[in-house]
Amino acid sequence: MGLRRIHTDKEPSLHKVCKPVTSFDWRLHKLLNDMRDTLLDANGVGLAAPQVGILRRVVLVDTGEEILELINPELVSTSGEQYGAEGCLSVPGRYGWVKRPMFATVKAQDRYGNWYEAEGEELIARCFCHELDHLDGVVYTQVMDRFLTEEELEEL
Ligand code: NI
Numbered sequence: 277m278g279l280r281r282i283h284t285d286k287e288p289s290l291h292k293v294c295k296p297v298t299s300f301d302w303r304l305h306k307l308l309n310d311m312r313d314t315l316l317d318a319n320g321v322g323l324a325a326p327q328v329g330i331l332r333r334v335v336l337v338d339t340g341e342e343i344l345e346l347i348n349p350e351l352v353s354t355s356g357e358q359y360g361a362e363g364c365l366s367v368p369g370r371y372g373w374v375k376r377p378m379f380a381t382v383k384a385q386d387r388y389g390n391w392y393e394a395e396g397e398e399l400i401a402r403c404f405c406h407e408l409d410h411l412d413g414v415v416y417t418q419v420m421d422r423f424l425t426e427e428e429l430e431e432l
Contacts (some may be wrong), residue, residue, distance in 0.1 A: 278310035279317055280328035285366045285415045287329075294324075294331045294411045297347050300389040304334070308345050308387055311336050315343070320365045322403040324410035327366050335384075335407040339400055349384035349408055352393065354401070361424055361432055362406060362416050371429060372420030376402045 283289050297304060307330060315323040315336050325334035335346040356378025361371045380401035383393045396404050406416055417423075424432070 277313050277317075278306070280310050280314045282314065282318060282323075282327055282365050283329050284368070285364070285417065289326045289329045289331060290366055290410070290415055291413045292326065292331050293413050294326055294333045296333050297385070300347070300385070300387060304347070305387055307332075307334060308336070312343055318365050321399065322407040323365065324407045326410055326413070333411045335411065337394075337396075337400065337403050337407060339396070344384075344394055345387050346382060346384035346394070346407075347386065347389075349382045349404075349411075351404070351408060352381040352383050354380045354405075358398065358402065360402070361428075362402060362420065364406070364416055366415065367417060370417075371424045371432070372416055373422060373424065374402075374406075374416050374420045376405050380404045382408070 311323050322337045325332045333348045337344045354377035358378045359375050362374040363371045379397045381395045382404050385391055
């Protein structure tokens with residue numbers, strides 16, 4: 277197990293633009309393995325490298341079937357719209373109302389540098405957008421309407 281500390285949005289790493297990955301070497305693989313352990317340990321859906329203090333364009337998304345490793349990811353297309361509650365491991369205990377596309381397709385490199393595409397809908401589309409925002413230093417609290425109230429949180 278290689279657990280890394282999850283940084284909060286009070287820390288500077290959450291507000292920086294991350295650099296592309298250029299070396300698909302053992303260092304990247306170690307980071308990905310540690311991020312996987314950290315994501316599973318935290319029961320999250322997605323995790324971006326800046327959340328563990330690494331300013332590189334690396335994201336993990338747990339689709340429920342597999343954990344996608346998205347290196348240098350880019351949004352290819354989006355469609356539809358959804359409005360719902362969104363949380364973040366770096367903003368513990370709080371949720372906000374955020375509008376996102378219903379469908380999103382991303383292209384990314386795998387841990388060996390091969391490009392591939394992944395499609396997501398609903399929660400996964402939301403997660404793609406949320407995690408890719410992290411790579412540009414954007415936390416959902418900067419794009420949300422507002423935080424959920426205590427009452428709304430209980431209903432959830
Ligand atoms: Ni997040």
